[in-house]
Amino acid sequence: MTSTLTRRTALAAVFTLAAAGVAPAFAADKEVRVGYQKYGTLVLLKGKGILEEKLKPLGVTVKWAEFAAGPQMLEALNAGAIDIGQTGEAPPIFAQAASDNLLYLANEPPAPKGEAILVPKDSTITSVKDLKGKTVGLNKGSNVHFLLVKALEKEGLAYTDIKTAFLPPADARAAFEKGAIDAWAIWDPFQASAEVAIKARTLTTAEGVVPNYQFYLGSRTFSDANPAVIDALIAAIRETDDWIQKDPAAASAELAPSTGIPRAVLDVAISRQSFGVAPLSDKVIADQQLVADTFHALGLLPKKITISDAVRKAGS
């Protein structure tokens, strides 16, 4: 009997530990955990220390966590491992379908030149129309997937008129240089890198096709519990935006060592970024809804989602 009891207790303890390990850590009032990528506004904000300054009066400290890409960052946000993050258009769509804890906090203005469809410099393809029957490399379910669909649509081509090859950026660059793909839909700074290093030619940017936003996202539980922290974050981002705009050379100098991207490439990429953080307008929400509906129609998104359900209400 004793041995049964001990075993049962041990088993219960194991379960409790396991549950504690994976249960979402609820918003700690004294700390905000911010996810960032090697390239973007948040990593520059981290370097400047503005957020720490602004949060000091509130008694809140900042913990930074680096992520390789947007999807992993939002996975962590859904899992309660971080409170704030920044990504492009696509990752939050899938994150919202997976969990209702995701909240859009704010966005940067459209940066349509920061994504494009490229062809090798000596390619015979001169327009999007010429892509018919050709192979286009792209990262599946990313912002350029949306760009490609809409760019083809604009020229009267169907998505099925081209062949797609799904490749992550580094592998796509290899396939592009080898000529295994005829065109490559890609975003900055990879886009700028291909232009500078191998003189890739731009078939079309997103200009006049799709907006290309950057979003700041947060966990709903954290955001609801700490509105003052979110406001301070947006103010800090605004200051960082102003600084980058005033001194883009300094920004690229700071990003060059951490990203391993040459300054010449970063200069191009930053010049195509846009600055002016703001809460999501109805237009932005409608634009983002179109991205979600397009992904749903492509069969990438398992269910329909409503973007406005996941947008932080101003002043809340």
Next chain:
Amino acid sequence: MTAVHDLAPPLDETIEDAVYAPPRFGPAVLPILTLSVLVLVWWAVTAAGLIKPLFLPSPAEVVTQFVTVLTDGYMDATLSQHLVASLIRVFSALVASAAIAIPVGFAIGLSRVGRGILDPLLELLRPIPPLAYLPLVIIWFGIGEASKVLVIGVAMLAPIAISTASGVRSVAPDRLDAARALGASRFQLVRYVVLPSALPDIFTGIRIALGAGWSTLVAAELVAATRGLGFMIQSAAQFLVTDVVIMGILVIAGLAFALEVLVRLAEKVFVPWRGKL
């Protein structure tokens, strides 16, 4: 005198009970029990709401997803299409890999020159993670089927070659001497003495290689795949569809297990002398 005899139980019984402790149930009972307990625990923690579905979906959800993907498909292909695509890749890789690795293993095992040349190459190749050389594979071989098979095949080379070499080297010298005394040629020695002795080890190598092949499947199917279990899992992971990820992992595990059983059966048919030499 008789009392002492009574104290000591019959010898054979003692050994049976104390040393071998024969189980009172068939060989399949324990594995089935282990798996059932695992599923039961999985069901219990999800049903009790201890873990959110995002972290660990319930067995019922995974089964539902299994049925959905089986009938409606995921990412433009049904589960069986994903499965066949991956199976073809793994088998092509196994055939190509065995065709290279078994002769390499013989060369390493039979000749000092062969070992000197091939062993370091094998040891250099072995620890490189497939994701690291993926861009190289694409630059050299493009984004077609060949690249995917190559990534899987490279992972299979070392286990087969190393097992073959160790099998070749473990041939009993007296058996070689006996064959040589009976006038066997070099070729006959290899064909009729070394090969049969090494076969059990070659099979072991193939079993290990299959495992290694399955574990590189996701990396291989990062290369412009539109079908395959690795592609399916990777897509589902990117889009945070956890139940498809778990379902895919279970399918690979089940498939790998079935193949393992098949290879063991083949081993029994082709190498009936295993463990009896």
